[in-house]
Amino acid sequence: MGDHTLSNPSAIWVIGCGKMGEAFLRGAHAYFSGMGREKDLLVIEPADATRERVASLYAVSTFSSVEKAIENGRFPEIIFLAVKPDRFLSLAGELKRLSSPVLAISVMAGITLALLERHAPEFRWVRTMSNLALTTGEGMTLIAPGSTATSSDERLVLDLFSRMGKALILEEKDFDIATALAGSGPGLMALVGDALVDAGVLFGLKRETASLLVAQMFLGTGTLLLSGCSPSELKGYVSSPGGTTIEGIASLEDRAVRGAFIESISATVKKSRQLSGDPSGSAGAKN
Structure with missing residues (x-):
């Protein structure tokens, strides 16, 4: 099967x-459509x-490759990299053929700004x-601008990812703990949800009914927390004295x-720090 080419010479x-x-492509398509630039997107x-x-x-x-895109004259002004971390070094070699300054957005887990800028210093990372x-x-997206990224780059990336959920500019030193909460968190909550569904089935609910109840509960809880209610406050609101909820909470305590959840996050952070090294010696961190 061949490549698919449109006529516009500039590219994202x-x-x-x-x-x-x-x-990202779906969100970027909507974002750049508002600028009349959806045809600039290239995969x-x-x-x-x-x-x-x-x-x-x-x-x-x-x-099918960077080389093919360059051969067709589709030079980028923005690059979004969503490849496996262990592909970065070979990809950085291919991207050296680009001569003009490019804003490069990385979603590669475990690849630090220092590594990005060391292996592809010509880009604004x-x-x-x-x-x-x-x-x-x-989604929940964490954003750390590199040393050569401009304030305009920062605003564009923040605005773009804000169209796909929530986005937060954060110092890179906080990425490990933030990624443990926001990136690995869905996996931890899925484990909780799976247990709650099983409990519903144990007491006679159909699995699809229990799954709907749990999913909507997670969604509603999230909206309450985003409205400004802290987890501690929300726990207090739903725990009547001598009631069913506080009985369940006491059982968990x-x-x-x-403590098990805190230890789980601690283990996730430690693993992330262990794997966040040079991809030539590590496969990189994975969510």
């Missing part, structure tokens, strides 16, 4: 179109089936980390569940 590259890459993805699908869904140019909810427009 999306390199890698897995779940996160396509989530670089080696998988034939994926290129065919995104070309059909989003009417964007697609290429912005490091980001998003969670899987980006695919539904409710008796089993040290609070």
Whole structure:
């Protein structure tokens, strides 16, 4: 299967179109459509089936490699990298063919700004980390601008990711703990949700009914917390003296569940710090 090419010579590259890459493409398509620039989007993805699908869904140019895109004169002003961390070094070599200054946005887990700027110093780097909810427009994205990123770059990236959920500019030193909460958090909450669904089934509910109840409970709880209610306050609001909720909370406290969650986040942070090294010696951190 071949590449799909549109006529506009300028480009906004999306390199890698897995779940996160396509989530970004979807949000970027909506964002740049508002500027009349949706046809500037270009996807670089080696998988034939994926290129065919995104070309059909989003009417964007697609290429199988950086080399193919350059050969067709589609030079970028913005690059979004959503590839596996262990591909970064080889990709950095391919990107050296680009001569003009480029804003490069990385979503590669565990690849620090120092590594990005060391291996591709010609780019204005912005490091980001998003969670899987980006695919539904409710993501949480952390943003750390690099040393050469401009205030305009920072505003563009913040505005872009704010269209796909919440976005927060954060010092890179805080990425490990923030990623543990926002990036690994959905996995931890999915474990909690799975247990709650099983409890519902134990007491006679159909699994699909219990799943709906738990999913809507998570959604509603999130909206309450985003409205300004702290977790501690919310716990107090729903815990009547001598009531059912406080009985359940007391049972969890008796089993040290609070401490178990803190230890879980601590383990996640330690693993992230362990793996956040040079990709030539590590596969990089993974959510």
